[in-house]
Amino acid sequence: MNTRLIGVLMDNLGSAVFASVMALPVIVFLLASEVATVSLVVWAVIAFSLAVYRYWLISVYRLQYDSYEGPQRQLFADRYGWTWGASGLIWGGVTLLVYLQASASSQFVCGLLILGQGIVSLGSFSSYLPALKSYLSSLTASTALGIVVNLGLNDWAYVYWHQTVALLILLGIFWHLTYKMGVRLNAVHRSSFELQFSNEELIESLTQQTRASLRAVAAKNRFLASAAHDLRQPVHALSLYADWLVTEPEMAQDIAPRMLQSTRAINELFDSLFDLTRIDAGNYKVHLQSVDVPKLFEELVTQFAPVAANKSLRLRTHSRSRSIWADPVVLRRILGNLVSNALKHTSKGGVLVGLRQREASLVFEVWDTGVGIAHEHQMAIFQEFFRVSQHQGTEDSLGLGLTIVSKLTTLMGYQLAVSSQEGRGSVFRVMLPAYTQSVAAPDPVMPEVVLSSEFGVLE
Known part of the structure; x- marks a missing residue:
């Protein structure tokens, strides 16, 4: 002054x-x-x-x-x-x-x-x-x-x-x-x-708020454009299958599974969009309660075992006999999206879901032996509709799964990290703070030998 x-x-x-x-x-x-x-x-x-x-x-x-x-x-x-x-x-x-x-x-x-x-x-x-x-x-x-x-x-x-x-x-x-x-x-x-x-x-x-608003509008425009692009493909396919069914009703047995696949793709996209909208609007309700980790892993195996079997992949879990304080729906959504993403980008080997104790925090880990992620893409993969070009499995991906994982972990106060090597696989880690832990029975530590031999050394 x-x-x-x-x-x-x-x-x-x-x-x-x-x-x-x-x-x-x-x-x-x-x-x-x-x-x-x-x-x-x-x-x-x-x-x-x-x-x-x-x-x-x-x-x-x-x-x-x-x-x-x-x-x-x-x-x-x-x-x-x-x-x-x-x-x-x-x-x-x-x-x-x-x-x-x-x-x-x-x-x-x-x-x-x-x-x-x-x-x-x-x-x-x-x-x-x-x-x-x-x-x-x-x-x-x-x-x-x-x-x-x-x-x-x-x-x-x-x-x-x-x-x-x-x-x-x-x-x-x-x-x-x-x-x-x-x-x-x-x-x-x-x-x-x-x-x-x-x-x-x-x-x-006001200048910063205006710039932020312009960036938000531009991001929303890109978001809607990408959503419209991804939605147009299954809708167009569904329309073609419907026309085909009208002209050749005897092909119903062959056309019906394809129509069902397109319908599932549309539902998946809408579910993801609704989740993102609710999170961004602050309307995603969190209900904390005791979650049994082995039971949660059993549900994930039940949900994704057919997908893994269809691709001849091994889906394994390694759980500790304990319960944690979390929202079971949110936690299942986070781990489910990570497992789904791992299965999509893995053609041989398998996927391992585990829980380990690291100092004062618990860490959920999802390992895969897939194509891996280049270092320059490891931050961009959490953006809406981002897909690494020429990656196996990305052609059917909506590019929203990891975005939802990132937003949900932020919502819950968790930390999200990824380590990856091209051609050797990836590991996604969700680190839970100490307050999420409850009384746990001592269990053997997740075996490093299994991870090294089957899933590559990524650390």
Whole structure:
């Protein structure tokens, strides 16, 4: 904040220097025949030199410091801040030349000029209170000093003591009121910058939200386009089979299984789309309860054993005799999608589903001896409708199974990881936090020998 206020100070400082330069010839002309010439010339030279020096400082600031908002500006203010107090001393020193030395009219005009310099300082220095305080204090102190010194040198001092006291009191009031006004103006400057910062943050937030909305719309458009593409294929096939059945009803025995396959593909796509929609909308309800792991694995084997047998693959499980705290529907959906994905991309060997204890967490693992996943695709496989080109099994894949797995694991607070080598297979790991565990009976650890010999070493 201070660095920006220093910037405002330097932007406004030119007007104060200009005002002092304009007042300088007026004072010289006014006092040329009323005060000592040497004293007037010395004062004028010092005042003019300081004004030139301050103009030079403004140019230095704009060339070297204006583009920075960090400690460089503060360093500049600390290094050259003495010029503000020096300027106040010079202009207050006019009193030493004129008080009780010049005519009453000249004293009055000079007093107005000094007052004007103090008022001009409000607009120039109020943005940075140290500068305002330094200038006002120096101006008031040198003015008071000039009054007191001249009063002491005057033979008729006792005549003017009451007006001198009044002037000193007015000087104190002038300093107090001017500084208080400067404090209020400084508060206005600060409020203006705080409002500007708030507006910038609001604009940045709106910009980010707009970009996020545009990205979401683009992603949704890609999602719908991919969904429409995948839906069109089985629907078109179903239409062809229906036309074929109308023209050749005797082929019903051959056509019916194909129609059933297309119908299942459509149902699978709609189920996946509905799952994704519910998860994204926050409407996917989670119901935690005790889940028996061996029973869960039995259900998975019952569901996918025909698929594995149809491809001559081995589907094995390795369960620990324990129960865990989880949502059985969500957990079955996660593991089921991983097993389904493994079977689709495996042509020989088999798939192993297991549970092992790793430090404070439980880890479900799904191993396969399939085609594997290239390193550059291992993050992209969790995107909607992503399918690795030329991978065996991807032609019938919807590209949504792993997306649902990723979203469901995030929903449950699980961690999902994948390790894979092309041509050797893959292993997907779902890591459950400690709170999901309940009392467990000790069981043998999942045998590493079996994994190494049958499913490849992927770790």
